[in-house]
Amino acid sequence: MGHALVLNTTYEPVAVVNARRAAVLVLRGKATMIQANGGILRSERIEIPLPSVVKLQRFVRVPHMRTSPVTRTAIFARDGFRCQYCEGPAETLDHVQPRSRGGGHSWENVVACCRRCNLRKGDRTPHEWGRALRSTPEQPSRFGWVYARAGRRFDPTWEEYLELAG
Numbered sequence: 001m002g003h004a005l006v007l008n009t010t011y012e013p014v015a016v017v018n019a020r021r022a023a024v025l026v027l028r029g030k031a032t033m034i035q036a037n038g039g040i041l042r043s044e045r046i047e048i049p050l051p052s053v054v055k056l057q058r059f060v061r062v063p064h065m066r067t068s069p070v071t072r073t074a075i076f077a078r079d080g081f082r083c084q085y086c087e088g089p090a091e092t093l094d095h096v097q098p099r100s101r102g103g104g105h106s107w108e109n110v111v112a113c114c115r116r117c118n119l120r121k122g123d124r125t126p127h128e129w130g131r132a133l134r135s136t137p138e139q140p141s142r143f144g145w146v147y148a149r150a151g152r153r154f155d156p157t158w159e160e161y162l163e164l165a166g
């Protein structure tokens, strides 16, 4: 069924809901569909396309979001569930600058990693190991909560909305 990103009238992300709920918002005229996910919601009387992104019809005031906690799900989603060294499936978290050597548990120092790379890298920096990161780890603007909230259900097409609003 999938999940949908809900945007404010200003195009700022305000929530992640399941696609069925987003479809109901569209049906009730509370939101417009920006992007479909390819699925169809069927009931006895209606068939409506399931959204992956909707935009609210009326502006909602959103309380200031705190910075997102650096969780496994959030980091995996940010890194596309790929090891940032070999691009294999992500299985663990790696501290780029090892914790034992003062590396912090921050968005900028934690990446998705497979077990094999994590083991091989050990207590070294990528430079010492002789491997490069696929991309520089960054805090995903102020919408890191979207990654944390969606986890596995994060839809890569949402990236552009996070960047637009970031």
Ligand SMILES: [Zn+2]
Binding pocket: 083, 084, 085, 086, 087, 088, 113, 114, 115, 116, 117, 118
């Ligand atoms: Zn790897």
